[in-house]
Amino acid sequence: MSTSNIHHTPVNFAQKYSLFTEQWQPKVIAQMNDYQFKLARLEGEFLWHSHADTDETFIVLEGRLRIDFREGFVELNAGELYVVPKGVEHKPYAEKEVKLMLIEPSGVINTGSDTNERTAQNDVWI
Amino acid sequence: MSTSNIHHTPVNFAQKYSLFTEQWQPKVIAQMNDYQFKLARLEGEFLWHSHADTDETFIVLEGRLRIDFREGFVELNAGELYVVPKGVEHKPYAEKEVKLMLIEPSGVINTGSDTNERTAQNDVWI
Numbered sequence: 001m002s003t004s005n006i007h008h009t010p011v012n013f014a015q016k017y018s019l020f021t022e023q024w025q026p027k028v029i030a031q032m033n034d035y036q037f038k039l040a041r042l043e044g045e046f047l048w049h050s051h052a053d054t055d056e057t058f059i060v061l062e063g064r065l066r067i068d069f070r071e072g073f074v075e076l077n078a079g080e081l082y083v084v085p086k087g088v089e090h091k092p093y094a095e096k097e098v099k100l101m102l103i104e105p106s107g108v109i110n111t112g113s114d115t116n117e118r119t120a121q122n123d124v125w126i
Numbered sequence: 127m128s129t130s131n132i133h134h135t136p137v138n139f140a141q142k143y144s145l146f147t148e149q150w151q152p153k154v155i156a157q158m159n160d161y162q163f164k165l166a167r168l169e170g171e172f173l174w175h176s177h178a179d180t181d182e183t184f185i186v187l188e189g190r191l192r193i194d195f196r197e198g199f200v201e202l203n204a205g206e207l208y209v210v211p212k213g214v215e216h217k218p219y220a221e222k223e224v225k226l227m228l229i230e231p232s233g234v235i236n237t238g239s240d241t242n243e244r245t246a247q248n249d250v251w252i
Contacts, residue, residue: 011206031209032230
């Protein structure tokens, strides 16, 4: 029997977003080696934090995200990417809900080196 | 003097695509730790190849991509992602030009373990 018709399934961002509405709760959609791709909905202001051991990539899929730094800021619209270098303090902010993808090593906590009331459950797949 | 007005610049995919038209020549647009984000234009058929040491992520930004495997295939439209596991032979194909983003460790060669007439120059930034 030929197996050439096996149709593998890609990860569709819109379909994955239809599965959750919670904000500030990144959901894992794929893994590449020890890195994870996470979708999140953000709205409002987060806390200052940094990741001591890794860079962190933000890609905006819909809406607008601002990331504040201790010196300056960056604004991302849909179709834009920014890599926050490891150790750099940052604070995401979105005036209206923004849909974004995070790419970072598995195990990275959203609040960085601190654990607090904004710390999301890690490694939640959808 | 306040430095809070420093406006950092995100990577804009459309702007980066305006800088090149060559097909099958991935261009690096960002790096996260030892991983690179690359934009590419593909059209037609590539060669069978695999990457022995790493997974490879494809995200389609515009158009449609088919990736053939020795068993089956996957089709990706804009807003879809697929991770080809390490060691798995694959052959990308696009009937019309597709714009995509590749994410993989720096140093990965587009033709995998073989070097041939389709091997692109590596680590070319735009």
